[in-house]
Amino acid sequence: MAEMNTQAESGRQRGGRRSKKLSTRVDMTPMVDLGFLLITFFMLTTTMSKPRSLSLIMPADGPPMPVGASKSLTLLVGANNTISWYDGQGQDPAAPPEVHPSSFSPASGIGEVIRAKQQKMAQLYGDADQLVVSIKASHGAQYRNVVDALDEMKINRVARFALVDISAVEEEMIGE
Template sequence: MAEMNTSSESGRRRGGQRSKKLSTRVDMTPMVDLGFLLITFFMLTTTLSKPKALPLIMPADGDATPVPESKSLTLLVENDNTVSWYEGLFVDAENKTALNRSNFSVQSGIGNVIRDKQRRVAKAYGDPEQLIVMIKVAEGGSYRNMVDALDEMKINRVARYAVVDITDEEAKMLTE
């Protein structure tokens, strides 16, 4: 560990006796070993970065669940931050030309449509969590717009939503 160097010099010179100086030497090997052990321990036990993934719960395979028309809202995510939407069944939207267009803006975007539908569902059924939103991505829709739609579900606390494949009729209606 540490050692004292005691040399046996006489130390006598002209002019008197001089005091003997002892040199000290500290062995740093055990401290370096401990430092490396601690560094290794903390490197192996910490997480450097957590993966940033969006949790998505997918339903089990099986028959489709019937959705009441008054509780449903369908979002058709397109390109260029555009989202089309209709309420109820697709047949109703096709007959009444009730396909509306919106975007993801904060002031007048799709979030306002979702909140309005939640209020109407809460008034009719007593609970805003009864709203069911179906998200369908069109052919030219980007991944970013899909994530924006999922973010709107989280922001507006939509409890039940599903990512569904777009039908050919809906895709045709979007191109017209």
Template sequence: MAELNSTPEKQGKNPRAKKTNLRVDLTAMVDLAFLLITFFILTTTLSKPKAMELNMPVGKSSEPVPASRTMTICLGSNNQAMYYLGQAEKPVLEAKITNYSNRGLRKAIVATRSYVKQTTGKSIIVVIKPAQTSVYENLVNTLDEMKITDVQQFAIADIAPKDISLLKDKQAY
């Protein structure tokens, strides 16, 4: 327990004004503090990592994916992304540059998905191609957009030389 010790000083000139030196023993308070810290450290849980669910294909598909359903998103520099529908050599929808905002990439994915649904009657397939000049944050943002826009089929692939030349033409590489 805490104890309060006071030692009287020698009586000097004024006997009415006694000054006492106070000493408070805080050993028990320190013990209690360490017990509380230990208790909270041992009983708290650390934040659990959040992971995105990943579905891998079961086997090899004998049917090739039509270009009319494939949207390619190339991640460039300066928070820019280029997207097109089809193949880079002969795109169904021409390559355009956008950003990662709600009115940028998300709007492009939704518009392209509705175009594919109207023309083919099937769902869209997205291929994400990060360039050497892109940053990891943009890849995460693009994967978040896949989740937000409910795109079920998407893949991350290596960027092709034709895609790099398209990015350079649009000043996004």
């Protein structure tokens, strides 16, 4: 509790009344209650909002699994929030793949390309889970864009995808 005491003049003045000793008191009980309410509120809200993360399952060690070119799609994540794609894996130097620019737009971006490829897999092989997506990030790519590409895998329910190192030829294809 806070209390302020002020001293009145001592002695008696001529013909005047005697002044009273004044006491000013500030009750701090409501402030303490408010403090405890705020502490309780912030403790509860911090425990309710848990950080969320994307689970990533890594493959077992061993020789790489061969994937047919018709079953694969390669995403090239570039600098300045750009993303490009091409069909296949681009392993044949005699026939370089045709690179198509895209975006992270929900309506007509890379998600639409993935869904179209999944429909093609379902028509050809009877199962959309046959699609294998390789995600290759250039050296100038932002971490956020790689996470956005991984989010597209989760949103479109792509069962098989991999983060792969980008080659110098592929960096030249996207102009980096």
